[in-house]
Amino acid sequence: MSLDDTVQDVADRLGVPLVVLDLDLKVAAYSIHDTGPRRARLAGLLAESATPLTESLVKEHRLRTAAHPVRILPDAESAPLVVLPLRHENRLLGYIYYLDDRDDRADRETSDADDMRLLESAGPELGMLLALRLSDLRRGAGRSTELLSALLGDSATARGESAQALLREGLIEDVEHYSVLLYRTPDPHPRSLTRLAVEATLEFTTRSTTVKIVGGVLGGDGVVLFPRPVNRARLDRVLARPGLEPVSAGVGSAKSALPDAVDSYREAQIAYRASAADPRRYGRRVFWEDLGLDRLLLELPFDRLTPDQLPVGVQRLLASPQGVELADTLEGYLDSGGEIQRTARRLNIHRSTLYHRLDRIREITGCDIADGSTRLDLHAGLRIARLAGLWPRE
Incomplete structure (x- = not known):
């Protein structure tokens, strides 16, 4: 069975929805949420506007080292939260939890202890399936980065082949326009912020739309390929995320063919240089179409x-x-x-x-x-x- 099927099977036996989170407390899987309040709670979780399990609760209840399900009472008005750390080969991978909002507690044949034992017994299989899910995601991300690097490289032949592979493997849509978004983090800030900006963009797009985009870190550049022009307001929302304040972005214009995305990438690099050189005029994100004469001036050998x-x-x-x-x-x-x-x-x-x-x-x-x-x-x-x-x- 897959991770989703197993989560649903355990949820059916418990009679309560389950949610699986990775170590960053991002949703990895969830079962059916069958009532209005439960669906609203899930929507808030997916939108990151509300989450029952927080880093403070993880630390307070030592969930990283817990070997059994932990029952948490956040406050007098909230339903109890039951959390089980998920491991595979002694490596912590994430958590599965449920909010015990069932109103038939007195009539149920199983006790709270029985429910926690049932959840614990499913833990090893859930941990293995979560490990497989995360491994698949890493392989997919590696493949995407490999093709993206070839698409934006120097070889025209490799660009054509990678474009065909991206479309054939369903990693990007076959549309009329493609544009490139570039992130960079200046010294002395850690380059890991560039990767976080790419991941935040991928996550935001996946959560808010069905549009397929490809992203990765190429050298010092965080690159995201869009099958359409980049939306300014959505880019501003990503850059406004806490922790990404040092990151700036350059955006290339839309190109009509996927192999031509390399030209949008070059424009995005120049647009970023405008932001770095004159932040007072341009701010943290610059679109190629906003540059004017600076398009030419930024091509000069300033070094x-x-x-x-x-x-x-x-x-x-x-x-x-x-x-x-x-x-x-x-x-x-x-x-x-x-x-x-x-x-x-x-x-x-x-x-x-x-x-x-x-x-x-x-x-x-x-x-x-x-x-x-x-x-x-x-x-x-x-x-x-x-x-x-x-x-x-x-």
Whole structure:
């Protein structure tokens, strides 16, 4: 029997729904929930809005080392919670539990102790089946990552073959558009956060829709392949999860053929670089379609760029004692099309302060900032300096 069949069989014998969780307290299997309150409870569990078994209860009742079912009374108003750790070959894999909400307790032929013995007797088989389920999931994830790596690699032949395999094995849908979402975690934060972001995206999508997506970690990149454009609001919900605050995302445009997803991947990498280079403008997630001229600028070899390659006026400004303030002012002025009132609002300063700073900029740079060609040089130079990390520090 499968894990699902065995869980249902034990639940029928107990007369109460059962839920199996993995070590992260994520749902691995569950039996039929046959009443309105039970279905509502299951829906809350699947949506992660409510869970009877928490990490604090695991620690408080030492469930990781328990050898028998443990009966927990969370509070006077809640139904008793019965939890059995599931092991295979002496390795803890997860838990099975039920909330004893049965209202026919006095009429039942079996006692609470009998029920706990029944659950315990099923433990070894449930542990073995859970081990098989988790092993299958790991193999499936490994296969997905292998095909995803080939799809986004350098070989056109391998891209075509992996695209066919992804479709043939039902790992992704055969549709009209494919787009790539990229996650990265900057130093000194642990790279494991990148994997957590990918897993959170896969989990969120699986729970909220039937759309099939593929994800994995390729080098330092967390990559998720979608059979459609990436939804901005849903991406924001994933990034808002506690613990993922250091993670940023870049999103490529939708491509019409699966082998062309490699181009969306390249765009996603560039979009991420925009977020890393200018978080003030872009925030934590950047879509390729939002980049504008930065699409071209971010292709420059910034690792070989030096300050003396910038326009002379920009060099002088960035090297001045008030470099941060004056560079921000000039950038805001040029971003605002040279309009004084609009620039003052953007920078949140008084117009007289702005006039004073502009005079200092003219004096330091030796440039006529009213001249169109000069403005173009200064604007492009400042933008490249910011993206290349040559902006003066506070």
